[in-house]
Amino acid sequence: MKNICKNMKTLLPGLKPLKAPSGLSKKKQEDMLYKMCAIRAFDSRVKELWMASEIYGLAHAYIGAEAIAVGACEAITKDDFISSTHRGHGHTLAKGADTKAMMAELFGKYEGLNRGKGGSMHIADVDIGMLGATGIVGSGMPHALGAALSSDVLDNGTVAICFHGDGGTNQGVWHETINMAAAWNLPVIFLIENNQYAIATKLEWVTKEQDLYKRAIGYGIEGVQVDGFNVFDVYSAVKKAVDKARKGGGPTLIEARYLRILGHFVADDQAYRDQGEISDCWTADPVERLKEYLVDSETFSQAKVDKIEQTAKDEIEAAVEYARNECTEPPADTLYDDIYANGEVII
Amino acid sequence: MSEITVRQALNDALREEMEIDPTVIIMGCDIAVRGGPFGVTLGLLDQFGRKRVKDTPISEPGFTGAGVGAAATGLRPIVEILYSDWLTLCTDQIVNMAAKMRYMFGGKVNMPLVIRAPFGAGGGVAAQHSQSFEAWFNHIPGLKVVAPITPYDVKGMLKAAIRDDNPVMFFEHKRSYQITGEVPDNEDYIVPFGKAAIRREGTDVTIVSYSMMSIRAQNAAEELAKQGISCEVIDLRSILPLDYETVMNSIAKTNRVVVCQEANLRGGLAADIVAEIIDRGFDLLDAPPVRVGAPNVPMPYNAGLEALCIPDEENIKEAVMKVMSND
Numbered sequence: 001m002k003n004i005c006k007n008m009k010t011l012l013p014g015l016k017p018l019k020a021p022s023g024l025s026k027k028k029q030e031d032m033l034y035k036m037c038a039i040r041a042f043d044s045r046v047k048e049l050w051m052a053s054e055i056y057g058l059a060h061a062y063i064g065a066e067a068i069a070v071g072a073c074e075a076i077t078k079d080d081f082i083s084s085t086h087r088g089h090g091h092t093l094a095k096g097a098d099t100k101a102m103m104a105e106l107f108g109k110y111e112g113l114n115r116g117k118g119g120s121m122h123i124a125d126v127d128i129g130m131l132g133a134t135g136i137v138g139s140g141m142p143h144a145l146g147a148a149l150s151s152d153v154l155d156n157g158t159v160a161i162c163f164h165g166d167g168g169t170n171q172g173v174w175h176e177t178i179n180m181a182a183a184w185n186l187p188v189i190f191l192i193e194n195n196q197y198a199i200a201t202k203l204e205w206v207t208k209e210q211d212l213y214k215r216a217i218g219y220g221i222e223g224v225q226v227d228g229f230n231v232f233d234v235y236s237a238v239k240k241a242v243d244k245a246r247k248g249g250g251p252t253l254i255e256a257r258y259l260r261i262l263g264h265f266v267a268d269d270q271a272y273r274d275q276g277e278i279s280d281c282w283t284a285d286p287v288e289r290l291k292e293y294l295v296d297s298e299t300f301s302q303a304k305v306d307k308i309e310q311t312a313k314d315e316i317e318a319a320v321e322y323a324r325n326e327c328t329e330p331p332a333d334t335l336y337d338d339i340y341a342n343g344e345v346i347i
Numbered sequence: 348m349s350e351i352t353v354r355q356a357l358n359d360a361l362r363e364e365m366e367i368d369p370t371v372i373i374m375g376c377d378i379a380v381r382g383g384p385f386g387v388t389l390g391l392l393d394q395f396g397r398k399r400v401k402d403t404p405i406s407e408p409g410f411t412g413a414g415v416g417a418a419a420t421g422l423r424p425i426v427e428i429l430y431s432d433w434l435t436l437c438t439d440q441i442v443n444m445a446a447k448m449r450y451m452f453g454g455k456v457n458m459p460l461v462i463r464a465p466f467g468a469g470g471g472v473a474a475q476h477s478q479s480f481e482a483w484f485n486h487i488p489g490l491k492v493v494a495p496i497t498p499y500d501v502k503g504m505l506k507a508a509i510r511d512d513n514p515v516m517f518f519e520h521k522r523s524y525q526i527t528g529e530v531p532d533n534e535d536y537i538v539p540f541g542k543a544a545i546r547r548e549g550t551d552v553t554i555v556s557y558s559m560m561s562i563r564a565q566n567a568a569e570e571l572a573k574q575g576i577s578c579e580v581i582d583l584r585s586i587l588p589l590d591y592e593t594v595m596n597s598i599a600k601t602n603r604v605v606v607c608q609e610a611n612l613r614g615g616l617a618a619d620i621v622a623e624i625i626d627r628g629f630d631l632l633d634a635p636p637v638r639v640g641a642p643n644v645p646m647p648y649n650a651g652l653e654a655l656c657i658p659d660e661e662n663i664k665e666a667v668m669k670v671m672s673n674d
Contacts, residue, residue, distance in 0.1 A: 124456065338453060
């Protein structure tokens with residue numbers, strides 16, 4: 001907490017000092033740092049590459065939210081499911097997707113994770129339980145519910161985490177989904193990434209009660225608020241909710257509160273925001289906080305932390321090189337592929 | 348063979364598929380305890396239990412989206428929208444999610460989802476319970492759209508829909524549940540999509556129809572036969588994919604075509620079918636194609652006004668006379 005400026009403490013009174021939960025292995029902490037650094041590197045490069053017109057379309061960076069996707073995904077297994085948002089690179093990476101295939105997808109390449117058909121906003125890896133980014137705010141909510149229904153019917157013990165933003169909490173389907181999950185006691189964790197902005201609209205302008213976790217009361221489920229810049233705080237809350245869900249305890253609503261640092265999409269200059277607030281946010285940078293904690297707590301040496309970060313950066317750089325130099329454009333004859341199952345084409 | 352109703356045929360299809368495949372589930376408003384507003388799902392709850400037969404809250408986007416998520420994660424869900432008019436509520440999940448996920452994800456997801464939706468007009472249920480939206484969904488790549496009408500077809504096509512790995516819009520005409528017809532006993536059959544049925548053979552005019560309009564077309568054809576006009580009636584059964592081969596083969600024989608829909612005409616399926624016919628075989632036509640459909644008005648409540656908005660045998664006969672007179 002030593003670097004966090006005063007204003008940040010006022011804006012985010014829920015900021016808590018990092019502390020690894022007792023019993024969390026060093027390996028797990030290393031994984032967390034690696035993945036957070038990989039997300040940071042991935043989206044930092046995506047922003048640059050978009051600006052340089054190497055990446056097409058729209059891209060929304062997960063920079064600043066790394067602690068949430070990583071904290072949450074470290075609390076589940078490969079067999080569990082997550083649903084995502086338009087800001088989905090972090091979720092996809094945290095769930096364990098291949099960085100080369102992801103970057104190739106953003107480059108629109110045939111070797112991309114989704115054959116160049118989805119891009120940033122629809123990146124998905126259902127094989128590892130990542131049910132897809134979506135360009136429509138709130139629309140991923142019921143997909144996590146559906147995954148929890150599958151778990152219930154197939155009786156396979158899996159849970160689903162539904163990532164969504166504060167913007168999504170004001171969609172009607174948000175209410176419908178949580179109500180059904182609660183009524184049917186299904187194993188799903190609703191994780192609000194409350195960055196307090198829906199593009200340029202501040203949460204406080206459109207929502208009276210800004211402690212969004214309190215809405216849980218209305219659904220008869222547990223609601224908790226955590227520090228969204230703090231990977232351990234997110235991990236602990238999600239782990240507890242997951243353990244409860246696996247034992248038949250039903251859903252939990254978790255609000256990870258933080259502030260969006262970068263713009264809505266990679267080229268958004270945020271002219272609509274208080275510029276001081278943005279620079280203040282950087283003092284709570286979740287990646288820097290974790291690096292600092294791991295050294296201060298003598299979990300790892302500075303050299304080890306630097307090495308982990310560099311390895312993550314190298315992996316992402318290799319992904320960029322792969323996408324740029326080793327991948328191919330999708331052939332025109334793939335246009336009709338995968339509209340329907342099993343190779344069926346309906347013109 | 349047994350003579351059963353459309354209602355029973357649908358119920359049998361659901362039961363048989365749920366018996367065969369434990370991943371098939373069904374959910375919707377009032378479908379479990381009450382058996383649905385039309386009694387289609389009666390008895391399923393007792394046989395398959397609450398996990399697989401779910402009464403939902405009135406949350407169409409939520410439970411349709413749950414069907415999408417369940418389909419993506421190993422189930423074969425059937426979602427019932429109580430009246431198809433309320434597809435408006437959950438169209439985002441159908442159009443932007445179910446229809447597109449396989450494509451957007453580069454083929455890396457399965458989407459075996461069936462949306463059952465009672466549609467069509469009649470009975471004084473007025474503007475929000477009488478509509479036919481099949482043209483909207485026909486417009487969306489990634490969906491399949493079917494509207495069978497006989498007990499044999501509804502059973503075979505619902506079974507095919509449940510086994511299909513794609514999202515299927517299954518439109519049941521809400522005035523059809525009491526229609527009876529022969530269905531084989533103890534035979535596990537399906538009716539494949541994309542194959543039209545020729546309900547009546549003829550030589551003068553091809554009448555292209557589906558759902559309730561195919562019954563009205565057969566009635567009209569029978570009356571026209573007495574006047575010496577021989578109509579070939581095609582029941583499309585499947586709208587997307589659509590069996591243009593059968594349609595064009597018939598037109599090659601008759602050189603005249605009337606295309607019928609129950610929905611109001613503007614932007615409708617009949618317009619799309621006529622356009623396709625012209626693309627494929629303008630030279631086969633001896634007269635401009637004629638469409639039959641409802642006037643472009645919201646469905647009124649009053650029975651007399653309502654009758655003006657449901658295309659019937661008279662409208663079809665008039666259309667046939669028009670296409671016959673236009674050499």
